[in-house]
Amino acid sequence: MLTQALTPRQIVAELDKYIVGQKQAKKSVAVALRNRYRRSLLPEHTQDDIVPKNILMIGPTGVGKTEIARRLAKLVGAPFVKVEATKFTEVGYVGRDVESMIRDLIETSMRMVKQERTEKVKDKAEEAANERIVHILAPSQSKSKNQRNPFEMIFGNNGNNSPEQEEPEPDTNVAERRRKIKFDLLSGKLEEDIIEIDVEDTAPNMMDMFAGQGNDQMGMNMQEMFGSLLPRRTKKRKLPIKEARKVLTQEEAGKLIDMDDVTQESIRRAEQTGIIFIDEIDKVASQGRGSGPDVSREGVQRDILPIVEGSTVMTKYGPVKTDYILFMAAGAFHVAKPSDLIPELQGRFPIRVELNSLSLEEFVSILTEPQNALTKQYVDLLRTENIEIEFSDEAIREIAKLAESVNQNTENIGARRLHTILEKLLEDLSYEAPELTLERMVITPEYVREKLNDIALDRDLSQYIL
Numbered sequence: 001m002l003t004q005a006l007t008p009r010q011i012v013a014e015l016d017k018y019i020v021g022q023k024q025a026k027k028s029v030a031v032a033l034r035n036r037y038r039r040s041l042l043p044e045h046t047q048d049d050i051v052p053k054n055i056l057m058i059g060p061t062g063v064g065k066t067e068i069a070r071r072l073a074k075l076v077g078a079p080f081v082k083v084e085a086t087k088f089t090e091v092g093y094v095g096r097d098v099e100s101m102i103r104d105l106i107e108t109s110m111r112m113v114k115q116e117r118t119e120k121v122k123d124k125a126e127e128a129a130n131e132r133i134v135h136i137l138a139p140s141q142s143k144s145k146n147q148r149n150p151f152e153m154i155f156g157n158n159g160n161n162s163p164e165q166e167e168p169e170p171d172t173n174v175a176e177r178r179r180k181i182k183f184d185l186l187s188g189k190l191e192e193d194i195i196e197i198d199v200e201d202t203a204p205n206m207m208d209m210f211a212g213q214g215n216d217q218m219g220m221n222m223q224e225m226f227g228s229l230l231p232r233r234t235k236k237r238k239l240p241i242k243e244a245r246k247v248l249t250q251e252e253a254g255k256l257i258d259m260d261d262v263t264q265e266s267i268r269r270a271e272q273t274g275i276i277f278i279d280e281i282d283k284v285a286s287q288g289r290g291s292g293p294d295v296s297r298e299g300v301q302r303d304i305l306p307i308v309e310g311s312t313v314m315t316k317y318g319p320v321k322t323d324y325i326l327f328m329a330a331g332a333f334h335v336a337k338p339s340d341l342i343p344e345l346q347g348r349f350p351i352r353v354e355l356n357s358l359s360l361e362e363f364v365s366i367l368t369e370p371q372n373a374l375t376k377q378y379v380d381l382l383r384t385e386n387i388e389i390e391f392s393d394e395a396i397r398e399i400a401k402l403a404e405s406v407n408q409n410t411e412n413i414g415a416r417r418l419h420t421i422l423e424k425l426l427e428d429l430s431y432e433a434p435e436l437t438l439e440r441m442v443i444t445p446e447y448v449r450e451k452l453n454d455i456a457l458d459r460d461l462s463q464y465i466l
């Protein structure tokens with residue numbers, strides 16, 4: 001993929017568009033990604049000797065760890081999943097469940113590839129869908145007049161094809177009618193007309209009901225395994241033509257896409273470019289040779305280890321090798337230290353980066369600079385109600401200060417605090433917007449104080465509201 005050829009500097013520049021600060025972390029992930037590209041240029045036998053160097057991100061909550069990983073994946077079109085390591089310590093989880101992260105990755109990969117392929121055949125599929133609509137609106141006379149024997153349709157009629165048994169050509173009237181309908185259809189005249197179509201029935205069937213839970217854990221599914229042997233069930237639905245076209249286009253696209261190819265490409269992409277983000281890894285680090293919870297925490301690390309070291313996981317799409325998947329683990333490490341992880345796992349995450357707590361200045365930048373900055377989002381949303389809001393620079397500073405002080409006085413949740421504060425700040429305006437007649441509104445520091453001071457200064461209140 002072309003974007004993989006981005007230089008580390010270009011990758012950092014791309015990340016800068018969305019994430020404020022955290023220079024070191026951006027650099028490290030950029031290098032890890034570039035190394036992957038470098039590896040792909042090497043001869044195959046050398047490639048196999050080079051394993052990706054996984055990254056351990058250390059930093060408090062809400063400072064951009066997940067955001068960096070997610071943006072990186074998006075940048076290069078890599079399948080991405082995030083899991084919480086603590087999930088595997090929950091009651092009911094057993095060792096093999098850690099493999100679900102690979103199954104989730106392959107599902108993500110399948111979805112991406114399927115979507116891309118669907119996009120490619122979209123025009124053709126829509127054409128076929130239109131053709132089907134025309135045939136439904138103007139069925140051929142032969143079928144409607146003398147329905148063929150269904151057995152004959154399935155088994156043929158042993159070559160006894162006498163001329164009168166052959167399906168007559170649709171007569172010129174039908175052809176003419178179809179031509180006219182097609183013209184109306186394509187010029188958009190029929191969009192609201194109701195039409196009845198046969199759609200595939202996706203409701204669970206008896207096979208699935210008998211299959212129970214066990215198969216699900218293997219990532220298997222009876223319908224998928226035997227689906228092709230069973231007759232496809234359809235049901236009739238009445239829809240406006242514009243909706244029916246969407247359904248039929250999906251179906252037609254499905255016929256045009258080579259699913260074996262999609263599966264192979266998805267596996268390749270997950271294996272070679274996949275990124276798995278394992279959050280809260282510090283929560284499964286154990287201190288001292290404990291018993292009870294410590295044992296289970298160490299157990300989770302031991303379960304994760306083979307996946308990170310490189311192994312093969314069975315999925316319903318086939319075996320998936322984990323050797324070249326890029327793993328990023330993250331944690332606050334307030335109590336446990338990276339050295340409390342089992343040594344083998346420490347060795348698999350040789351790149352360590354620290355992410356800093358965000359400063360007041362950084363809060364100001366987060367509010368205004370990223371392409372999807374929070375204040376821009378609210379401006380866009382309220383514009384749909386014909387209200388142009390504008391945040392004065394001082395108001396932004398006031399919001400940032402409030403966020404910082406609430407973080408200090410309650411729990412420090414980093415930039416996430418900006419989300420809750422802004423939501424509260426604009427709550428009344430968002431509620432009243434449809435009835436307001438103003439066209440422009442400037443959010444001033446006074447407005448911020450008026451809306452938020454009472455809550456922000458009251459520790460108990462802000463714990464619940466902000």
Ligand SMILES: Nc1ncnc2c1ncn2[C@@H]1O[C@H](COP(=O)(O)OP(=O)(O)OP(=O)(O)O)[C@@H](O)[C@H]1O
Pocket residue numbers: 018019020021022060061062063064065066067068279280330366370414415416
């Ligand atoms: N440096 C940053 N620049 C821009 N936005 C940020 C930054 N840090 C955090 N955010 C915003 O805060 C939200 C939470 O950040 P993120 O999910 O990256 O937290 P995290 O560090 O991974 O914490 P956790 O480990 O608790 O998930 C994101 O949705 C993002 O919008």
